[in-house]
Amino acid sequence: MSGDKAQHLTVERRALTVGKWANLFMAFAGLLTAWLSRSDAMLVDGLYSAVNFVSAIAAAKIGARVGLPPTRARPWGHDFDEVLYVTFRSLILIGVLVFAAVVSGMKIWTFFSGGSVPELVFGPIAVYAVVIVSICLALAFNFHRAYRKTGKRSAILKTEARAALIDGALSVGSGAALLSLPFLEGTVLGPYVPIGDAVIVLVLILAIIWQPLATFRTTLADLAGVSAPSGTHAKVARATRDLARDKGYRFHRAAVLQAGRMHWVVVYLDPDRPIAAADVDAFRDLLAARLEDLIGATRAEIVVTASDGLKPAGRTG
Structure with a gap:
């Protein structure tokens, strides 16, 4: 492992450790x-x-495994573990929000059905909101700083920074709204104060559920093998074409996938002349080094072929 990669891994690990224990404290504080x-x-x-x-x-x-060389058990390495993590984490967050929506909906239903709804106690909410918002803002700053220090290539740190901001937004929104409920007494909305927190939960869910849904859609595309963004693909194609021209090879095309911070590149080349396997390996290593500087961590493979590897449109077999 290179010095920069080792340093980035250390920065990421420290940020995640701080986040882990801070979230444990906030979980107990929230439930209490x-x-x-x-x-x-x-x-x-x-x-x-x-x-x-x-x-x-x-x-x-997962962060410690990303970038490790392939093994017999994992012939493609552990690069897609990061994407799996972000995908399932988004699903869990969506599940939590759906659960919250169901609980709040049942409370509203009970209220309008004439059932008994517990009266809110506002004292603990005020203390909780101030403490938790401060912690969430500090966590978001810490994760974002670590994300910048690691070259803005860690999907894990980016996800955690967003999660901390969402958690802080939940605390700010719910705390401020709940503490404002007593001021509704004596107004036309006074009779609905007992379900005020349930309504607040539903509003907050509608405001933030789009973030984990968008993340899930993005990572699902990565897992499905959808091509990397056009900007990334253009950089890879340009660098590969230039290197192939220098070596006197014919460049057909490049296939580019993205898995979190790692990029997978398959290049289709026609040397137009007999070459040794060592020449192919040298081309791959040189290309991988150039792409590392352009797009970040990259695994490159070279396919020597007379065609570009694409079937004509409409052909599936």
């Missing part, structure tokens, strides 16, 4: 506050932090 205040919004906040705590443990292990 939910019990003391009888608030569904605080329960959602605590569950969200609990998901972040468990995710930080998995993220640290």
Whole structure:
């Protein structure tokens, strides 16, 4: 492992360790506050932090494996573990938000059905909101700083920074809204104060669920083998074409996939003359080094062929 990669891994590991223990504290604080205040919004906040705590443990292990060389058990390495992590983490967050929506919906249904709804206790909410918002902002800053230090190539750190901001937004929104409910007493909305936290939860869910949904869609495309963004593909094609021209090879095309911070590049070449296997290896290593500077961590493979590897349109077999 190169010095820069080792340093980046250390920075990532430290940031995730800080996040892990901070989220454990926030999870306990959220669940305790939910019990003391009888608030569904605080329960959602605590569950969200609990998901972040468990995710930080998995993220640290996955981050240490990304970039390791292939083995017999994992012939393609561990690069796609990062994408799997982000995908399933997004699904878990979506599940937590859906669960919160169901709980809040049931509370609203109970209220309008004439059932008994527990009265909120606002004291613990005020203390919780101030403490948790401060921690979330500090975590988001720490993750973003680590993300910049590692070259803005860690999908894990980027995801954790966004998660910390979402957690902080949940705390700010739910705390401020809940603490404003007592001021509704004596107004036309006064009778609905008992379900105020349930309504707040539903509004917050509608505001933030698009982020994990967008992340899930992006990582699902990576897992499905969809081509990397056009800008990345253009850089790879240009660098490969220039290198092939220097070597006197015919460049057909390049296939580029992205798996988190790692890029997979397959280049189709026609040497137009007999060459040794060592020449192909040298071309691959030189290309991988150039692409590392252009797009980040890259695994390159060379296919020596007379065609470009693409079937004509409409052909599936």
